[in-house]
Amino acid sequence: MPILEVNNLKKYFPVYKGVFLRPKGFVYAVDDVSFTVKRGETLGLVGESGCGKTTLGRCLTALYDKTDGNVHFCDQDIFSLSPKELKTFRLRVQMIFQDPFESLDARQTVKEILEEKYLIHKKHNRINIDDEIAVLLEKVGLLNADMSKYPHEFSGGQRQRVGIARAISLNPELIVCDEPVSALDVSVQSKILNLLLKLQEEMKLTYVFISHDLAVVKHISDRIAVMYLGKIVELADADSLYDKHLHPYTEALLSAIPIPDPETKKERIILKGEIPSIQNPPKGCRFHTRCRYSTDICRKEEPVLLINNREKEHYVACHQYG
Amino acid sequence: MDDQVLLNVKDVSVAFNTEAGKVHAVDHVRFELKKGIILGLVGESGCGKSVTALSVMRLLPKPSGQIINGSIIFNNENILNFSPEKMTRIRGKKISMIFQEPMTALNPVHSIGKQIKEVYTLHFSEMNLKQIKQASVEMLAKVEIADPEKVLKLYPHQLSGGMRQRVMIAMALASRPEILIADEPTTALDVTVQAQILSLIKELQNSFSMSVILITHDLGVIAENCDEAVVMYAGRVVEKACVKELFKNPLHPYTKGLLNSIPSLERKGKSKRKTQLPTIKGQVPSLENMPKGCRFNPRCPVKTAICESHVPHEQKYSLNHSVACHFVNNREGNNAYS
Numbered sequence: 001m002p003i004l005e006v007n008n009l010k011k012y013f014p015v016y017k018g019v020f021l022r023p024k025g026f027v028y029a030v031d032d033v034s035f036t037v038k039r040g041e042t043l044g045l046v047g048e049s050g051c052g053k054t055t056l057g058r059c060l061t062a063l064y065d066k067t068d069g070n071v072h073f074c075d076q077d078i079f080s081l082s083p084k085e086l087k088t089f090r091l092r093v094q095m096i097f098q099d100p101f102e103s104l105d106a107r108q109t110v111k112e113i114l115e116e117k118y119l120i121h122k123k124h125n126r127i128n129i130d131d132e133i134a135v136l137l138e139k140v141g142l143l144n145a146d147m148s149k150y151p152h153e154f155s156g157g158q159r160q161r162v163g164i165a166r167a168i169s170l171n172p173e174l175i176v177c178d179e180p181v182s183a184l185d186v187s188v189q190s191k192i193l194n195l196l197l198k199l200q201e202e203m204k205l206t207y208v209f210i211s212h213d214l215a216v217v218k219h220i221s222d223r224i225a226v227m228y229l230g231k232i233v234e235l236a237d238a239d240s241l242y243d244k245h246l247h248p249y250t251e252a253l254l255s256a257i258p259i260p261d262p263e264t265k266k267e268r269i270i271l272k273g274e275i276p277s278i279q280n281p282p283k284g285c286r287f288h289t290r291c292r293y294s295t296d297i298c299r300k301e302e303p304v305l306l307i308n309n310r311e312k313e314h315y316v317a318c319h320q321y322g
Numbered sequence: 323m324d325d326q327v328l329l330n331v332k333d334v335s336v337a338f339n340t341e342a343g344k345v346h347a348v349d350h351v352r353f354e355l356k357k358g359i360i361l362g363l364v365g366e367s368g369c370g371k372s373v374t375a376l377s378v379m380r381l382l383p384k385p386s387g388q389i390i391n392g393s394i395i396f397n398n399e400n401i402l403n404f405s406p407e408k409m410t411r412i413r414g415k416k417i418s419m420i421f422q423e424p425m426t427a428l429n430p431v432h433s434i435g436k437q438i439k440e441v442y443t444l445h446f447s448e449m450n451l452k453q454i455k456q457a458s459v460e461m462l463a464k465v466e467i468a469d470p471e472k473v474l475k476l477y478p479h480q481l482s483g484g485m486r487q488r489v490m491i492a493m494a495l496a497s498r499p500e501i502l503i504a505d506e507p508t509t510a511l512d513v514t515v516q517a518q519i520l521s522l523i524k525e526l527q528n529s530f531s532m533s534v535i536l537i538t539h540d541l542g543v544i545a546e547n548c549d550e551a552v553v554m555y556a557g558r559v560v561e562k563a564c565v566k567e568l569f570k571n572p573l574h575p576y577t578k579g580l581l582n583s584i585p586s587l588e589r590k591g592k593s594k595r596k597t598q599l600p601t602i603k604g605q606v607p608s609l610e611n612m613p614k615g616c617r618f619n620p621r622c623p624v625k626t627a628i629c630e631s632h633v634p635h636e637q638k639y640s641l642n643h644s645v646a647c648h649f650v651n652n653r654e655g656n657n658a659y660s
Contacts, residue, residue, distance in 0.1 A: 048513070157605070187366060187580060187583050188366075189583070190584070190585070193585070194598045194599055197596060197598060198598070214587065215585045215587045216585055218585065218587060218595065219585035219599070220595075220596065222596075242587065252514060253513060255517075256517035257542065258516075258542030258543045259545060259587060260569065261545055261569055262569050263569075270514075271518070274484065274485070
């Protein structure tokens with residue numbers, strides 16, 4: 001049974017304009033997205049800025065309400081939870097944010113940041129919080145002495161470790177990681193990735209890993225979904241996505257990544273033009289304006305995400321494979 | 323001096339006055355920029371790559387930042403001795419710079435046309451308005467902006483990140499500079515846009531036959547776009563080589579560590595999926611508290627006693643490869659190059 005099941009999820013943000021703030025259309029941030037996440041796996045979500053990957057991540061943690069569709073976490077519809085159920089849900093589903101400089105309260109010490117969750121979920125009577133936090137800090141590679149420090153005393157990597165400690169403190173099952181290493185240097189990034197992998201193994205965590213860096217996503221994920229303008233265009237296990245990718249956008253995205261090896265020769269596909277506005281996405285296939293294979297049908301009909309290789313669970317939304 | 327060398331940065335040290343006292347952000351940095359090549363300057367945050375670039379432009383924040391040592395030779399003249407007036411005539415004309423964040427580098431209250439015009443009125447006072455407009459349109463067309471006439475009337479907020487960076491490049495190249503310094507020009511952009519901008523820079527470098535200093539933290543960008551690379555760590559140059567050589571045969575332990583810690587996109591690469599990546603232990607030292615001797619020694623897997631006491635000097639390893647590490651010499655077992 002999948003831990004998370006997303007069916008036809010839509011999230012539109014209304015745009016208001018003019019003196020009377022009349023609604024003038026929508027931002028189609030997530031538009032009819034379906035997928036499942038299996039227990040214990042890492043699902044990578046990649047795409048460029050504005051493709052809706054962060055909005056999707058926030059819908060999965062019920063931080064945003066849906067416009068349409070549904071999300072089931074362990075067979076519970078997360079958008080129709082009672083306040084009490086929602087609190088339990090938040091115990092089981094956690095989030096790690098991109099910017100370790102902004103996601104921690106600058107006026108709280110590490111201890112205060114971490115103990116808040118025990119207080120909110122009323123776990124503090126049964127355990128010794130200080131001991132618990134010490135164990136937690138050790139798990140993420142920080143020192144006991146760091147407990148009384150403030151976020152500004154740490155480097156970016158250490159701050160991200162505090163963010164991770166906060167997320168894992170109450171033994172969650174699912175963690176949505178929203179660009180957790182994008183703000184970090186390469187040498188720090190590898191350490192945080194190692195930490196995430198170690199914790200996943202130790203605590204049997206399931207990750208939804210959002211990033212724009214395909215090399216990082218490939219390293220950490222079992223399966224990867226590629227998003228373009230609010231839609232999933234391709235979903236496959238990590239190796240097939242890189243070796244046997246089908247969608248022209250995935251092809252272009254992969255060819256655009258600079259590879260740290262001057263000897264590698266590869267064909268570079270440079271996409272023409274700009275990414276269309278998400279308020280007014282192109283009719284038909286959303287990628288047809290920049291696709292080098294586009295035909296008449298691409299301009300008229302929108303392709304659906306269909307299974308292409310059942311054995312490999314490889315899905316693609318493109319008329320070429322329809 | 324070799325006449326192929328356009329810019330020679332010799333032993334430049336930069337100090338900043340801070341509350342914690344004087345800190346040396348850049349320490350005896352030296353490299354040469356040859357004519358018609360793209361030189362990559364690579365390193366992690368705070369390693370001094372941007373400060374080095376700002377020293378060449380003489381744009382260090384005043385009065386806190388000072389160049390306390392060394393010289394920067396451009397066309398047989400030391401830039402550091404120029405009067406501010408003379409520097410103004412060079413800056414933006416002979417040496418131009420583009421920055422990481424194109425939104426903050428452009429002025430939000432002036433139209434694109436007005437901002438490009440400024441380059442011409444400042445450096446080419448003989449041009450009349452009609453010529454300037456024509457030149458601006460040509461320049462925007464060169465950076466592959468569709469409908470340049472219309473873009474001239476737009477304001478920065480009406481353009482996307484990639485378009486803004488194109489406008490920045492157009493402004494920087496309007497005066498046909500000999501050197502373009504690009505400080506993380508694509509860090510704020512998406513990969514597909516990054517690919518567009520980098521191929522544009524490469525193309526223009528070729529057609530304008532200028533030299534480029536490309537500053538980045540992305541070793542992939544270096545591998546695909548540069549001819550030569552300078553690796554910096556904690557304010558010092560640790561390794562210099564032509565790009566093929568650097569990636570095939572990295573010598574400094576820091577360069578090796580950095581290359582190993584990147585997750586590989588290709589299956590044949592060293593790191594397997596979902597396995598622990600190799601890392602460099604410890605953290606980058608703070609500027610106020612630099613280790614003695616080799617600045618990399620607390621994190622180095624192969625350090626010996628000499629690393630803690632003596633600063634390693636740059637030694638030639640081969641014709642176009644030099645490194646500042648005590649260990650490289652030991653391993654080779656000869657001092658032929660030092």
